[in-house]
Amino acid sequence: MIKVGVIGAGAISTRHIEGYLSFPEDCKIAAIADIYLDKAQQHVSDYQLDAAAVADYKELLADPDLTLVSICTPPSTHAEIAIAFLKAGKHVLVEKPMAASLEECDAMIAAAQDSGCILSVVAQNRFRTPWMKLKSILDSKMAGEILHAQIDSYWWRGHSYYDLWWRGTWASEGGGCTLNHAVHHIDALQWMMGMPVEVSALMSNVSHDNAEVEDISIAALRFENGSVGQITSSVVHHGQEQQLVFQCQKAKLSTPWALYASSSRQNGFPERDSSTEEELQSFYDSLPEIPYQEHVGQIENVLSAIKDGVPVFIDGHDGRRTLELIVSIYKAASTGQRVTLPLCKDDPFYTKEGLMASVPHFYEKKASVERFENNTITTSGN
Incomplete structure (x- = not known):
């Protein structure tokens, strides 16, 4: 049984949670982390998960039972979090975009190669x-x-x-x-x-x-x-x-x-x-x-790669290109x-x-809202 952690409890994380729940015989969500602890707790409650809710993802790095993490945080944090989990011997599925720079992409790829762990970048389409x-x-x-x-x-x-x-x-x-x-x-x-x-x-x-x-x-x-x-x-x-x-x-x-x-x-x-x-x-x-579509399909591919010891369909080099x-x-x-x-x-x-x-700054940011009450998102127009 592959134990999974979901890092970030924003809107896109629900696609990952629902993807993992599609394969109950292969994996179990063991933890959800978010800097806003109540958001992680809400996901645990909404999906009736037998999982820990934590505010700091670093609490999960030393968990020997955790095999795979999905990183669903803002793009500027992807590299830091992915590299930390890869160095801890965990497989990583990271949301798009892979990172904030090509330098960070190369560091993530190097961490995956050094650890022998999977690094897959979400490209669900x-x-x-x-x-x-x-x-x-x-x-x-x-x-x-x-x-x-x-x-x-x-x-x-x-x-x-x-x-x-x-x-x-x-x-x-x-x-x-x-x-x-x-x-x-x-x-x-x-x-x-x-x-x-x-x-x-x-x-x-x-x-x-x-x-x-x-x-x-x-x-x-x-x-x-x-x-x-x-x-x-x-x-x-x-x-x-x-x-x-x-x-x-x-x-x-x-x-x-x-x-x-x-x-x-x-x-x-x-x-x-x-x-x-x-x-x-x-x-x-x-x-x-295709038997499994979009996020569910990519999650199935990552789970199969872990179980069978084969390369994933979309790796860090794909995300870097x-x-x-x-x-x-x-x-x-x-x-x-x-x-x-x-x-x-x-x-x-x-x-x-x-x-x-x-790069140009077209305007300066005028507001900073911590969260929206309605977190509904659209992922495709057609």
């Missing part, structure tokens, strides 16, 4: 059937090479969203919508297509004058083979519609799943290619459904220059201190 099917079709090359990628990470957040104490500052949140909302779509892009070699970007804060960080960014990417991509990250889009669109040589593929194929008339104008569409749709339909692409967007938008990848360790944006010294 990889455990969605449409995303997994789209990845399989792209890998098959049935639609040809990718020519253009379009990532629309559209969210909407009210003005008060950034009043929560740790949101809206570069120091505590690490960034705005590019880092904290578009992270899953940016992860999907590098998972499905690989990393670009060049990034240009701009960003702004157009609707939240109580936050230092951006509420919209637009990036243009160039890949080694000459293909291009675009990423829009936003918390000002009504309707919260997100999509991944890949224009390939033979067809357009996207999630939410849509398919359109064109062939050329003699004069170069298009006509619909129904035979290619039928072939691609048939392959899509033949692919299996995603953060490197996000940091390159921040660098390009902050400097007005095209950024080449990979970023080197002597790059000012490699460290948290270097990034904070270089």
